[in-house]
Amino acid sequence: MQNQASSRSAHYRLRGSAGQWRVEGDGEAGMAYASKEAAFEAAVAAASNAIRDGYDVTITVPGAGETMLGVEDTGHRT
Structure with a gap:
């Protein structure tokens, strides 16, 4: 298999807060x-x-200081 470096890249970053x-x-x-x-x-x-x-792809998602889904944690577990 031949490796070929991609010169094109796409970067996606999530930003925001609840809602x-x-x-x-x-x-x-x-x-x-x-x-x-x-x-x-x-x-x-x-x-x-x-x-x-x-394209080469990167997705960046913030972690610390936010809830996992960015919505209020109701405490219910399924």
């Missing part, structure tokens, strides 16, 4: 999502298209 999570790509923020999880799913969909087009 206002956005996926930033190419320095521009997209639409708002209600949760961090929803914004992540949108970033993965965009990244999937970029991968298909031959």
